[in-house]
Amino acid sequence: MALAAFSRLPVTVNLPLLLQALAGVEEDRWKGHFNTAYYSGDWSGVALISAADALTELSPGRGRPLPRAPWLEDERWRQALRDWPLDIVSARLLRLGPGGRIHEHRDYDLGGPDADLRLHVPLLSPPDVDFWLDGQIIPMKAGECWFLDLARPHRVANRSDRVRVHLVLDCRPGPWLERQIADGLISTPIAGVEQNDLACFQRRVEADPHLARALQSLQDLDAFIESALALGAEQGFHFTREELCAAMRTGRRQWSDQWKT
Structure with a gap:
């Protein structure tokens, strides 16, 4: 894990x-x-x-x-x-x-x-x-x-x-x-980091190998984005396609590199 x-x-x-x-x-x-x-x-x-x-x-x-x-x-x-x-x-x-x-x-x-x-x-x-x-x-x-x-x-x-x-x-x-470790990631305070839904979902994926594998299996960028939006909503995290694309462009949390390679 x-x-x-x-x-x-x-x-x-x-x-x-x-x-x-x-x-x-x-x-x-x-x-x-x-x-x-x-x-x-x-x-x-x-x-x-x-x-x-x-x-x-x-x-x-x-x-x-x-x-x-x-x-x-x-x-x-x-x-x-x-x-x-x-x-x-x-x-x-x-x-x-x-x-x-x-x-x-x-x-x-x-x-x-x-x-x-x-x-x-x-x-x-x-x-x-x-x-x-x-x-x-x-x-x-x-x-x-x-x-x-x-x-x-x-x-x-x-x-x-x-x-x-x-x-x-x-x-x-x-x-x-x-599971306790994964759930704790959502509420763990980190100085200087805004805990919006996208940031929380990113941290959940870091801790949950099942979510990570679900995203890693997708080679098509559009499919990756749609799957991330759907999986996030299932976990109770709501963010927009634009927010996700912006995070990927800026390399925040290394979305495209960490979970699509």
Whole structure:
């Protein structure tokens, strides 16, 4: 499935329960992140679920997902996520302290066609934390759930005097999760981009392989335009032939190149 760089999922986060569970985590549970060259300051984590063969509880692995002590000992983590039908292979808390920085890098293990999908659920999220992904600041707030394609370049700077804590979930791809990501693209705020119906439909096509294939199969330009208008209307997006042609002429979102080649 081809996915956009990020999406705010239209799901309800039980933030009060998650914050209660977070408050129950003892300080000695927090361990420094294993990628020591990637950051400065305090970047630490608590493993909730991780691979049985991982070198450390925070490290990646290929073994079966193994619930760790905080997950087993506090049922509030499971309760908070019980309404999300996810196949979770890794769950951890990641904390970035005041003044901490995560240097630009890529998580290449998330870049394959069958790679896990990473979700970030901000629990403590001061406004002066900049999370850059592929050149765009992602405006994540506490109580939201975001898909992030972290195989792309990303970095973080905590410019505040408070800690930032995210619940990070690595999940196997599945129909429910992929639909939430696709639906979230429509409402995800992007600074400086007008969210008209055409822009929203373009982003839906980016996330939905069935729509993309339907357009890619059309070699005739008029047929392509008529199909895009019809498919857009079916999805609830209404734009004119003139708007579509103008977008194609200016190359916005690379319509003709991306979906007709």
